[in-house]
Amino acid sequence: MENEFVDIWSKYEPEDEGVFIAYASIHGNTAKAAKKLAEMLEQKGAKIVAIADLSRDDMAEAVEDAFRHDKLVLASATYDGGLFPCMEDFMSHLKAKNFQKRTVALMENGTWAPMAAKKMREYLEAMKEIAICEPVVTIKSTMKEETLKLMAGLAEKLV
Numbered sequence: 001m002e003n004e005f006v007d008i009w010s011k012y013e014p015e016d017e018g019v020f021i022a023y024a025s026i027h028g029n030t031a032k033a034a035k036k037l038a039e040m041l042e043q044k045g046a047k048i049v050a051i052a053d054l055s056r057d058d059m060a061e062a063v064e065d066a067f068r069h070d071k072l073v074l075a076s077a078t079y080d081g082g083l084f085p086c087m088e089d090f091m092s093h094l095k096a097k098n099f100q101k102r103t104v105a106l107m108e109n110g111t112w113a114p115m116a117a118k119k120m121r122e123y124l125e126a127m128k129e130i131a132i133c134e135p136v137v138t139i140k141s142t143m144k145e146e147t148l149k150l151m152a153g154l155a156e157k158l159v
Contacts, residue, residue, distance in 0.1 A: 009067075012067075012098065012099075012100045012101050013101060014067070014068065014069055014070035014101070014102065015067075015068045015069075016047075016048055016068055016069050016070065017047050017048070017069075017070050018046065018047055018048025018049065018050065018068075018069040018070065018071065019038075019041050019046055019048070019049050019050070019069060019071040019072070019073060019158055019159075020050045020051070020052070020065040020066055020068070020069040020071070020072050020073070021034050021037060021038055021049070021050070021051040021052070021072075021073040021075060022051075022052050022054055022062055022065075022066065022072065022073070022074055022075070022087075022090055023051070023052070023053060023054060023074075023075035023076065023107075024054045024055060024075070024076040024077060024083070024084035024085075024086045024087035024090070025053070025055070025075075025077055025084075025109075026077045026079065026084060027077075029077075029109060029139065029141060029142050029143070030075050030076065030077045030107070030109040030139065031053060032142075032143065033075060033107060033109070033137075033139055033143050033147070033151070034051060034073070034075045034107070035051065036143065036148070036151065037073060037075070037107070037151050037154070037155060038051050040151060040152055040155035041155050041158060041159060044155050044156060044159040045159055046155075046158070046159045048069065050065050050068075050069065052065060054084075054086040054087055054089070054090050055084070055086045059086075059089065059090065059093065062090060063090070063093045063094065063097060066090075066094060066099060066102075067097070067099070069102075070102060070103065071102065071103045071104070071105070071133075071158055072102055072103070072104045072105070073104070073105045073106075073107060073154075073158070074087065074090075074091075074104060074105070074106055074107070074120050075106075075107035075108075075109075076107075076108060076109070076116040076120060077108075077109045077110065077116060078108060078109065078110035078113065078114050078115045078116045079116075081113070081115050082115060082116075082119050083116055083119045083120065084116070087116070087120070088119075091120060091123040094123070094127070095123060095126065095127065098127075098128075099127055099130075100127050100128040100129050100130065101128070101129045101130075102129075102130060102131075103130075103131045103132075103133050103158070104124055104130055104131070104132055104133065105132070105133040105136075105137075105154055105157075105158060106120055106121065106132065106136045106137070107136070107137040107138075107139065107151075107154075108120075108136065108137070108138050108139065109138075109139040109140075109141070110138070110139075110140065111140060111141050114138050114139075114140070117136045117138065133154065133157050133158060134157075135150055135153060135154060137150045137151055137154055138150075
């Protein structure tokens with residue numbers, strides 16, 4: 001059994017068909033959106049949905065979950081024109097560990113100038129075999145009806 005995992009890990013292949021949602025929330029609105037997306041994915045029949053709050057959960061566990069599942073959702077608030085620091089840290093870890101061969105979806109939150117998706121995309125474009133799932137979901141402070149529709153469409157594509 002151990003040799004099977006070593007083979008999977010050496011090829012950078014996922015262990016499970018599932019979606020891992022990693023979020024970085026400042027005031028809780030990005031967290032609410034990430035949890036709502038997880039609920040939508042489960043309702044649409046996703047086999048596995050895992051979620052982590054990057055500002056509170058163990059970073060090593062989050063990196064492990066990103067590698068374990070075949071799909072990743074990155075949800076981050078914009079912070080000083082960039083990424084909230086815990087998301088920046090997470091992205092740096094993925095880059096250092098040669099993250100690849102995954103489908104990744106992006107959710108950003110920003111009141112006046114959302115930039116998180118652009119910054120996350122820059123990291124992803126430097127990685128191998130990353131398919132970015134559209135649409136990018138932009139939240140302007142809190143979820144609204146339009147945001148929920150985009151999230152439902154994204155959930156449909158991820159399942």
